Amino acid sequence: MTRFASIVVVASLLLSAACASGGGHRPPDVAVAQTGTSIVGAATELQNVVNQLTAAGTLPVAAGQKITDANKVVSAKAVQLSTALKAYHAATSLADRSAKASEVQALITQLSDPLATMLGVQLPAGAAQSVSRAIGSVMQVVGAIQGEIAKGLSGALLLRPPLAVLA
């Protein structure tokens, strides 16, 4: 009986450890918001590089203007994404939540358009490396969130029931 009691204790400890390891998952809306933060942060770093190189005369004003215009699109999409996420979070019905999730997904996909514009800008030799590196950082983050969608984040966005249903 002593051995059996020991087995019971060990089994319960293992089960509690398994519960603990599964408790760290981010809600999907929080994950999207945090990834959006990373995208915008990378875009800001890119804009800072553009500003510095333009002020120094290393980057032509025309090229800097194109990248800045593309960043304005990123900013506009980010504002829409923030609004859509808030609406998704506040949705009280599954149908409403599904519609808002689709909107969030569409906005994330649309973030690729300004990146393509940035990549099409001709850069002089002195500015190419630093600007390209900054654009690459933005692309990497956008690619990561789109990868999350491909893996099923979109499913998680749709499957999470609204708070009113849980109550």
Place this chain on the structure above:
Amino acid sequence: MPKGTTTAGASSASAAPSAGDNIVSRINDVSNVIGTLVPAVGAIGSMVRLLATALRPTEAQAAQAFDDAIAEFDAKVAALNASIAGFEQAKEQAQSRGVSAMTQPTK
């Protein structure tokens, strides 16, 4: 004790267990084990449920996590807009340096 009867003979007559006794004994053993297992499993289940409840974030915590994430997101967007606005100053600096806007790119 009657003459001719040995004590060994008298004790051996009642010592051998029957097959039925063996079965009953085994059933009792199994019942005892089950009787111990059932409350133990129940105790484990209760413990797991308590742990899962304690580890699962409450709705208030989830709402707070979202509010924090959105607030940070909005702050980053504001920083991006400020940086975009800074491009105008960069243009003016470039023009004040007399840098030609028609510098030939190499790409």
